[in-house]
Amino acid sequence: MIEGTSTAALLLIGNELLSGRTQDANMAFLAARLAEIGIPLIEARVVPDVTGIIAEAVNALRPRVTYLFTTGGIGPTHDDITAASIAQAFGVPHVLDERAAAILREHYPPGELNAARLRMATLPQGAELIENPVSKAPGFRIGNVYVMAGIPKVMQAMFESLKPGLKGGAPILSESVTVYLPESKVAAGLAALQERYPGLELGSYPFQMQNRSGTRLVVRGTDPKALSDCRAAIVAMVEGLGVEGLGSESARSDRR
């Protein structure tokens, strides 16, 4: 696991994730964007729309990380209970926020700001707003907990709004080498390299393509020199196994 000066956890909130109805897309996005600014995501949880369960998870996770992000449950309907749950977790009242109400009042035509929509301006007391350039209803931050929408496009916009306030570290970089060998053939060499580079994270991911067994070897870390050395050592290790034509065909490397 990559050690970071800052760390993050993610709480995905919503019955639709646990019913299989919706395939989450937020974790992969946030993980990648956080890595870019040197904040490793170290845990994620998925919980249903139940106040006590959300509050318990928030209180379990927020002391363990620098930043806790949540997605989902901040819309206008009865099952949108994230704000109330977070108020409960922090032991503060759940109240109409005048700044959020003003944003909604400006956004909707006269008469359209009904009780359901005002629910989206009812926040834990003391929360700071997170701007929502897509659909206006804001997210919010309280303590180290950042509360965002579940709809990917809105969540992504909120993340861009809040990102300047995060204190990250060196970007987490990644390189990979793809080889047409089963994992078991590279296992010993890879384990030796992991010992040689304890500050890097080496992973191995098998795949099947055109009836051939392949493995993608991934190395991650914050030290560009160590990363580049380790990648070269992986290539040398694979070549030492006598893979024919370790060129673009049987093995390739790419930066991501």
Add this chain to the structure above:
Amino acid sequence: MIEGTSTAALLLIGNELLSGRTQDANMAFLAARLAEIGIPLIEARVVPDVTGIIAEAVNALRPRVTYLFTTGGIGPTHDDITAASIAQAFGVPHVLDERAAAILREHYPPGELNAARLRMATLPQGAELIENPVSKAPGFRIGNVYVMAGIPKVMQAMFESLKPGLKGGAPILSESVTVYLPESKVAAGLAALQERYPGLELGSYPFQMQNRSGTRLVVRGTDPKALSDCRAAIVAMVEGLGVEGLGSESARSDRR
């Protein structure tokens, strides 16, 4: 949240999920298959390839549910530490399993069962095997914990192997009504219906299509009569809002 006589939790294991490299596909599959046999998934967690963290999560989740499923980390490389972590969680030795070794010995050509592959036969003492018809290396069960591969095709085959041993309940059914109205317009009616049908789970999921705001209203539960009544009540509620032409255009319902 749907109450079930049996419940399940899911532990997704792997650095690749927390780095954003891999988009998980196992949660949605398992959630849907478990719902079919009446076992609601009530929580999921994602943890990195770190023994202590995996063991801690296993021990936190397994007393809370009837069944805990894990995916990932049972391959032949150094980062495949799920079996060792689960042995630690249960306080049992992590030993070569002769039944698993025999399966691998039969599968691989002579001389191909190297140390890395034998790692896949090294299991918590007392574990029962879960058959893997795809790539042979078995999953395993110990106590109420079912340990499966991370590769979706292999995980799905393992789940079919173990499924006959699960004790479920009435299937969790779902119906949905799609309407071209923003969520806020249906919020009050939906909240009233949730109160009228406390045994069902009503959810509301907004979408944008062809520049129109729509909402999919989803109702889930195990009682087919209540489900059908509630669906009819949702349609009546939406019609009461004066949505023009609640036919196939402005609203439709489908069974899933």
